Amino acid sequence: MAYSNLPIGTTNPGLAMILVDQSYSMRDPFDNSQKKDFAALAVNRAIYEIVLACQSGEMIKDRVFLAVIGYGEDIQVLLEGQVSQIADNPIEVQKMKKKEPDGAGGLVELDFEMPIWIKAKANNGTPMGEAFEAAYQVAEEWVKLHPDNFPPIVINITDGEPNKPDHTRDAALQLMDVKTNDGNLLLMNAHISNASAGEVALPEKDSGLYDEYARFLFNISSVLPEPLIVAAQSAGFSPQTDARGFLFNAGAEKIVKLLEFGTLKTLGLR
Amino acid sequence: MNIETEIFLELIYPKKGEDMADCQDARCNNLDKNWDIKRFAVADGVSSSFFPAIFSQQLTEYFCCSNDPINLQLFDKPENWKKWLVNIQGNWLAEVAHEIKQTKKYYVRNRFYANDHAGATFVGLEISRDNKGDGGYTWKAMIIGDSCLMHITNKNEFQSYLLKSSDDFNYTPKYFPSRYIVNNPYTPDFKTGKVSPNDIFFLATDAISKWILDAREKKDKNRFVKILPMGPEDILTTDDIDIYRNDKESPLENDDVAILGIKILDSNEKELIHE
Numbered sequence: 072m073a074y075s076n077l078p079i080g081t082t083n084p085g086l087a088m089i090l091v092d093q094s095y096s097m098r099d100p101f102d103n104s105q106k107k108d109f110a111a112l113a114v115n116r117a118i119y120e121i122v123l124a125c126q127s128g129e130m131i132k133d134r135v136f137l138a139v140i141g142y143g144e145d146i147q148v149l150l151e152g153q154v155s156q157i158a159d160n161p162i163e164v165q166k167m168k169k170k171e172p173d174g175a176g177g178l179v180e181l182d183f184e185m186p187i188w189i190k191a192k193a194n195n196g197t198p199m200g201e202a203f204e205a206a207y208q209v210a211e212e213w214v215k216l217h218p219d220n221f222p223p224i225v226i227n228i229t230d231g232e233p234n235k236p237d238h239t240r241d242a243a244l245q246l247m248d249v250k251t252n253d254g255n256l257l258l259m260n261a262h263i264s265n266a267s268a269g270e271v272a273l274p275e276k277d278s279g280l281y282d283e284y285a286r287f288l289f290n291i292s293s294v295l296p297e298p299l300i301v302a303a304q305s306a307g308f309s310p311q312t313d314a315r316g317f318l319f320n321a322g323a324e325k326i327v328k329l330l331e332f333g334t335l336k337t338l339g340l341r
Numbered sequence: 342m343n344i345e346t347e348i349f350l351e352l353i354y355p356k357k358g359e360d361m362a363d364c365q366d367a368r369c370n371n372l373d374k375n376w377d378i379k380r381f382a383v384a385d386g387v388s389s390s391f392f393p394a395i396f397s398q399q400l401t402e403y404f405c406c407s408n409d410p411i412n413l414q415l416f417d418k419p420e421n422w423k424k425w426l427v428n429i430q431g432n433w434l435a436e437v438a439h440e441i442k443q444t445k446k447y448y449v450r451n452r453f454y455a456n457d458h459a460g461a462t463f464v465g466l467e468i469s470r471d472n473k474g475d476g477g478y479t480w481k482a483m484i485i486g487d488s489c490l491m492h493i494t495n496k497n498e499f500q501s502y503l504l505k506s507s508d509d510f511n512y513t514p515k516y517f518p519s520r521y522i523v524n525n526p527y528t529p530d531f532k533t534g535k536v537s538p539n540d541i542f543f544l545a546t547d548a549i550s551k552w553i554l555d556a557r558e559k560k561d562k563n564r565f566v567k568i569l570p571m572g573p574e575d576i577l578t579t580d581d582i583d584i585y586r587n588d589k590e591s592p593l594e595n596d597d598v599a600i601l602g603i604k605i606l607d608s609n610e611k612e613l614i615h616e
Contacts, residue, residue: 082358122448127389128365129449164447171455182454184447 073254074296076221078339079134085221085338086136086213087121089114089330090202092229092263093143097193099230099265102323106230106263109323111191113228114139117330118150118188122158124340131155135338138209142202144194151209161186197231200239203246210249210256222254226316226333228326230263232284243291257293257337259316261329271319273303273310285319292317299337306332343608344478344538346372346379346468349570350602354579357586357595365393365461366546366599369401378413378469380405383599385488385546387460387516391452392437396429396459396519399436403429404465404483416467416481419531426517433459433519460516462486463529464544468536468605478536478605485529486514489550495539499557502532507555510547538607543568548596555591564591570604 079085091114097107118137125134137157139150150157165185173179210223225246233239249256262285264270271280277289292315295303303310306328316333318325335341348370355364365386372379382401386393403412411425441453464484471479482490484503487510491501504510515527545553556564564585567577577600585593 119448126448126452128386128391128393129444129446130363131448158448159446161447181456182450184451184454186447 074221074298076219076251076253077298079221081132081134083220084134084136084217086138086210086217086223087334087338088138088140088206088209088223088225089117090140090142090199090206090225090227090229091149091189092197092199092227092231093141093192093194094197094231095143095193095195096197096231097143101263101265105191105193107191107193109326110228110263111189113323113327113330114189115185115187116327117334118157119186120331121154121334121340122186124335125154125158131158134340135334136213138206139189140202140205140209141189141192142198142205143192143196146198146201146205148205148209149189157188158186161188162190163187196234197229198235199227199229199233200235200242202227203239203242207242207246207249210246214249214251217251219252221338222251223249223256224259224333224337225256226259226261226330228261228263229288232287236287240287240291247291247293254296255293257295257299257316257333258291259329259333260288260292261318261321261326262288263326264320264322266320269320270322270325271317272321272325273308273314274317274319275311275313275315280319282319288319289315289317302336303332306336308332342477342538344468344536345606345608347604347606348372348381348601349604350543350568350576350600352577352579352582352598352600354582354598356597357583364597365397366597367394367397367401368544368599368601369405370601371405374406378467380465380467381542381544381601381603382463382465383488383544383546383601384461384463385486385597385599387462388597390459390519391457392433392440392519393459393461395436395440396433396517397461397463399429399432400461400463400517401465403432404463415483416531416533419483422483422529427521429517430519430521437519456520458518458520458522460518462488462514462516462547464488464490466490466542466544466603468603479533480536480542481531481533483529483531485527486516487511487547487550489543489545489547489554490532491543491545491550491553492534493541495537500534501550501554503530504550504554507551507558510551514547536605538605540605541570542603542605543600544603545600546596546598548594549598549600552585552591552593559591561591568600568602570602576602
């Protein structure tokens with residue numbers, strides 16, 4: 072059965088890749104800051120959650136190969152490597168306080184060190200197709216080494232239309248054609264927006280999508296196989312059969328939830 | 342009658358693919374201390390917990406070797422087990438705090454800030470003269486979780502504590518926590534019994550305990566004799582562990598292994614043999 076080689080582990084690792092739109096429009100206001108700041112924060116947190124999920128005692132077990140690709144001014148592989156290597160090499164660690172339940176109904180303030188791997192950035196256009204091509208290179212290399220493993224997961228966070236739609240579609244289809252013996256690569260697209268209405272999460276058909284760009288992203292998002300439908304439900308989504316890994320006009324909460332679903336839940340890390 | 346104790350099997354071995362430094366199991370005894378009470382212990386640190394190897398090591402060493410009255414009188418006042426544990430928790434915290442000062446890993450420090458803790462299952466065995474009774478010897482044990490004590494009497498009767506069957510093992514055993522936890526529901530069990538010459542005891546962590554119980558249930562004599570004191574060439578070795586882990590029918594689960602095998606000897610007979 073496809074998409075069944077779970078849970079991932081050190082002898083059966085997975086690949087999780089995040090693509091981040093760093094085009095100029097990511098400077099738009101969003102969730103009390105700007106889209107670029109939110110995207111960077113969400114990605115840093117997602118990576119930290121993966122690090123924690125791979126922590127055993129004081130060690131980080133290499134259960135996941137991680138990659139983050141930024142696209143805007145240029146195409147940049149911001150991160151690429153085994154999770155232990157990435158865990159030990161953030162670009163900085165910010166000291167802060169955070170409040171946690173004290174177990175007796177109250178809150179207690181704790182020291183916390185937040186690792187930062189990617190910084191917010193927003194310039195130029197949206198070379199999404201080139202980012203898909205860069206992701207293809209990473210995924211192709213990885214599946215050669217792990218032909219029987221659970222297939223790669225790619226999550227694309229974007230706010231705008233790509234520079235070259237036809238090229239982008241072709242590159243996305245090529246990326247989705249990468250496969251292991253356990254199934255095809257899964258591409259999920261998360262469209263980040265300030266729109267207060269029209270949020271769509273994991274739709275199974277495009278008939279309710281009135282925006283041409285929404286239909287474009289729908290068509291380059293993978294249909295979620297049964298194990299991912301279950302994983303999405305456990306992350307708080309309500310997907311139907313044939314749902315696609317796609318968010319449109321999504322707010323901060325949904326984007327964070329998709330990152331959790333697409334990485335931790337899908338790969339059986341939590 | 343006087344008895345002596347002898348360790349005929351002592352083995353600690355990490356799971357396949359890992360080094361001894363990664364092993365979270367621990368074992369200890371106090372036979373080098375010339376005390377009247379003989380103590381033996383094994384502990385199994387929960388691998389996903391926080392600094393479990395330090396905790397399992399400290400549990401076994403404190404139980405076997407600390408001359409703190411609260412430790413020496415543990416079986417006279419079993420209700421004091423929480424005070425006993427608090428001492429070890431203090432030792433664990435001091436050693437971990439030292440490690441935290443040295444570490445460059447923010448994710449380790451974050452777990453420390455969040456008051457994360459280690460967990461460990463534990464079996465501690467004491468063999469001592471029963472001064473209140475008939476002057477014979479008794480065994481007393483404190484056990485928590487799925488590390489097991491097994492007792493084979495000189496009449497070949499077999500008992501295991503706390504788990505009785507290979508089906509009893511699951512992935513959520515009770516454990517001692519290395520930090521004080523409000524309303525900690527995990528209470529150890531205390532067991533006791535008589536000791537006679539030629540009795541055999543095993544203290545073992547979960548994977549090897551399960552394997553032994555499975556061998557008994559299947560009446561697999563070839564496996565079972567590997568742990569018995571038949572002769573030095575027959576006793577279980579780390580090479581055997583590697584082989585049994587790859588066994589197709591009854592594989593030993595790939596987990597850390599700690600086992601102590603203890604034989605009770607009649608002192609007089611032992612002297613005769615040595616003469």
